[in-house]
Amino acid sequence: MTHPVGVKACLFDMDGLLINTEDIYTETLNETLAEFGKGPLTWDVKIQLQGLPGPEAGTKVIEHYGLPITLKEYEERNVALQSLKWGTCEFLPGALDLLKYLKSKGIPIALCTSSNKLKFHGKTSHLGHGFDLFDAIVTGDDPRIPKGRGKPFPDVWQLGLKELNKKYHTDIKPDKCMVFEDGIPGVKSGKAFGAHVIWVPHPEAHAVLGDTETLLAGKGELLSSLEKLEKAKYGL
Structure with missing residues (x-):
């Protein structure tokens, strides 16, 4: 090398x-998934999301878990949940x-x-x-x-x-x-x-x-x- x-x-x-913050992303995403009886997020999926811009990661999650919400709704949920926790990172x-x-x-x-x-x-x-x-x-x-x-x-x-x-x-x-x-x-x-x-x-x-x-x-x-x-x- x-x-x-x-x-x-x-x-x-x-x-x-x-x-x-990756731990907070996992925690809040699991809350969203649980709302729809999905999840929890596993590392084989999470690893595909890391480093992606928010809209691309959101689209992947919605498609993978078959969530019945739009990207806009998904992002609004995430912002609301995450903003409560960023101060702890x-x-x-x-x-x-x-x-x-x-x-x-x-x-x-x-x-x-x-x-x-x-x-x-x-x-x-x-x-x-x-x-x-x-x-x-x-x-x-x-x-x-x-x-x-x-x-x-x-x-x-x-x-x-x-x-x-x-x-x-x-x-x-x-x-x-x-x-x-x-x-x-x-x-x-x-x-x-x-x-x-x-x-x-x-x-x-x-x-x-x-x-x-x-x-x-x-x-x-x-x-x-x-x-x-x-x-x-x-x-x-």
Whole structure:
């Protein structure tokens, strides 16, 4: 496996990687499914939803479980249930420490999330200054990302890197970047972007990940936690 020596920038997903919002998504979706006598959500289905923009994930859920509601109704239910719980989410092990470390080393960092701006603020506003550490933040509803170009397409990472290069007057290339992800669509998008991917799946997802080596194809590393990242190996 090759990996970039002297990483110039780090780009991060948010949900399930930096904060434990994936657990809240599961909890609230199970409440919706139970209303219609469906569910519970299992990881073989959930893994297909991770990293997708909200409308795409919602459409998949409605189709898979045969829910008798429209996407608009589904999203309204979700927003109502989730907004009650976002204030309880917290940083996952190693996440905040890693961000602080990269900041202290002067390595540009960007957040590239599929969450829209409203959800981003709902999930992070109570977490103090953690998200202020980022040099750039790109949300899934950024108008510069064309419709239908969410993960597994690389557009969100391309935009994040563009913002970093603009801020620092640099010309960092994707092959000098590390992308941090928890979901399969995100891993695919990070590879399509051309970066080295650090993949940190949810502990309960491991049983349904399939052939992780083939998916990474030598362009990344699978970790059980952000705490396990060997910074020296990447020149960080």
